[in-house]
Amino acid sequence: MNTPTSLDFLTEALRRLPGVGPKSAQRMAYHLMQHDREGAALLGRALSQAVENIQHCSRCNTFTEHAICETCLNDNRDASLLCVVETPADQLMIEQTLTYKGLYFVLMGRLSPLDGIGPKDIHLEKLVTRATDGVVNEIVLATNFTNEGEATAHYISETLKSRGLKVSRLARGVPVGGELEYVDAGTIARAMLDRRAT
Amino acid sequence: MNTPTSLDFLTEALRRLPGVGPKSAQRMAYHLMQHDREGAALLGRALSQAVENIQHCSRCNTFTEHAICETCLNDNRDASLLCVVETPADQLMIEQTLTYKGLYFVLMGRLSPLDGIGPKDIHLEKLVTRATDGVVNEIVLATNFTNEGEATAHYISETLKSRGLKVSRLARGVPVGGELEYVDAGTIARAMLDRRAT
Numbered sequence: 001m002n003t004p005t006s007l008d009f010l011t012e013a014l015r016r017l018p019g020v021g022p023k024s025a026q027r028m029a030y031h032l033m034q035h036d037r038e039g040a041a042l043l044g045r046a047l048s049q050a051v052e053n054i055q056h057c058s059r060c061n062t063f064t065e066h067a068i069c070e071t072c073l074n075d076n077r078d079a080s081l082l083c084v085v086e087t088p089a090d091q092l093m094i095e096q097t098l099t100y101k102g103l104y105f106v107l108m109g110r111l112s113p114l115d116g117i118g119p120k121d122i123h124l125e126k127l128v129t130r131a132t133d134g135v136v137n138e139i140v141l142a143t144n145f146t147n148e149g150e151a152t153a154h155y156i157s158e159t160l161k162s163r164g165l166k167v168s169r170l171a172r173g174v175p176v177g178g179e180l181e182y183v184d185a186g187t188i189a190r191a192m193l194d195r196r197a198t
Numbered sequence: 199m200n201t202p203t204s205l206d207f208l209t210e211a212l213r214r215l216p217g218v219g220p221k222s223a224q225r226m227a228y229h230l231m232q233h234d235r236e237g238a239a240l241l242g243r244a245l246s247q248a249v250e251n252i253q254h255c256s257r258c259n260t261f262t263e264h265a266i267c268e269t270c271l272n273d274n275r276d277a278s279l280l281c282v283v284e285t286p287a288d289q290l291m292i293e294q295t296l297t298y299k300g301l302y303f304v305l306m307g308r309l310s311p312l313d314g315i316g317p318k319d320i321h322l323e324k325l326v327t328r329a330t331d332g333v334v335n336e337i338v339l340a341t342n343f344t345n346e347g348e349a350t351a352h353y354i355s356e357t358l359k360s361r362g363l364k365v366s367r368l369a370r371g372v373p374v375g376g377e378l379e380y381v382d383a384g385t386i387a388r389a390m391l392d393r394r395a396t
Contacts, residue, residue: 003261003286003290004251004252004261004262004263004267005263006244006247006248006250006251006252006263007248007252007261009244009247009248010244010245010247010248012244013237013240013241013243013244013245014215014241014244016230016234016237016238016240016241017212017215017226017229017230017237017241018225018226018229019222019225019226024217026287027216027217027287028215028216028217029248030261030285030286030287031215031216032214032215032245032248033248033249033252033261034306034307036214037249039211039214039215040214040245040248040249041245041246041249042211042214043211043212043214043215043241043242043245044241044242044243044244044245044246044249045211045242045246046204046207046208046210046211046212046242047208047211047230047238047239047241047242047245048239048242048243049204049207049208050204050205050207050208050227050230050231050238051231051235051238051239051242052204053202053204054202054204054205054231063201063202063205063228063231064202065202065203065204069202087228088201088228089224089225089228092201108232109232
């Protein structure tokens with residue numbers, strides 16, 4: 001028995017999605033063809049549209065449909081602060097806190113020598129140019145607190161500080177709502193070192 | 199911060215895939231835009247193509263690109279045997295055993311009154327017409343051995359037997375390679391009842 005060519009092609013194509021193996025791809029293809037052809041057509045259009053329209057902001061590197069993104073064009077933001085994040089998703093999380101009014105630089109990745117991801121792949125030159133525009137006064141490093149994120153922050157920090165820039169890092173410590181009993185020792189050690197006067 | 203419209207649209211559309219929630223949809227969208235635009239374009243084309251080309255076989259109800267599928271058109275198959283399965287995936291599994299040379303009928307679902315899936319949704323009338331064509335001699339029920347699959351098999355069996363047709367069911371028993379210690383009691387009970395002379 002041969003499955004129809006366009007169904008095979010769809011199953012293969014669905015495997016390009018991260019985290020989707022052969023079984024899930026087949027399930028997705030059958031589901032769409034059997035129960036949600038409208039959804040399949042919609043997804044098809046969304047993909048073509050995104051491929052056509054989405055580019056990187058020439059200033060901060062995030063996804064945008066224009067040459068410069070809305071955030072970078074917003075005059076109400078504090079241009080003296082530049083927050084460095086790994087992904088647009090991280091940027092979105094920081095925006096949702098409503099505590100940050102500066103601008104962003106999105107690395108679109110993190111340093112990971114084992115995966116062959118070096119300074120070039122995280123657009124470090126572009127970041128240095130951006131950070132030395134004379135307006136930026138402080139760079140806030142908000143990469144993840146994973147090994148790779150920490151290494152990336154360290155590398156960027158050294159690079160920018162050697163150019164006389166002020167660099168800071170998001171505070172580490174016990175999460176809000178955290179119970180000491182269930183927090184790992186490394187986090188508590190860091191919270192102890194970075195303790196603040198009340 | 200507003201995410202670009204076509205990225206939002208893509209994230210929303212990806213949620214139409216079964217088992218994909220908001221976080222995975224976002225991860226998929228970012229991944230495609232950042233690392234695999236070619237894959238995104240390919241998937242877009244595959245979806246449109248599948249929506250356009252895939253239809254149901256007028257004889258066996260499976261997915262096909264033609265009015266009648268290749269299996270139903272194959273003269274080398276035994277037209278006196280009709281195997282009833284829930285999905286094209288199940289059909290594929292049976293084909294892979296290389297033990298069955300008859301034809302198929304694909305229900306594209308199973309009876310599930312709680313989900314509002316009745317006899318009409320599994321194309322029972324079409325199955326009855328197909329099974330009473332005068333050539334089919336035996337109907338092998340190969341729905342799943344879940345509660346819903348068993349209920350579906352029972353319902354179909356009653357319907358077809360009342361029309362004087364011969365109906366059988368895949369054997370239940372201990373799986374090949376199964377160790378009794380780890381097989382559930384229900385399966386062992388069934389294997390005991392259905393024991394065969396050696």
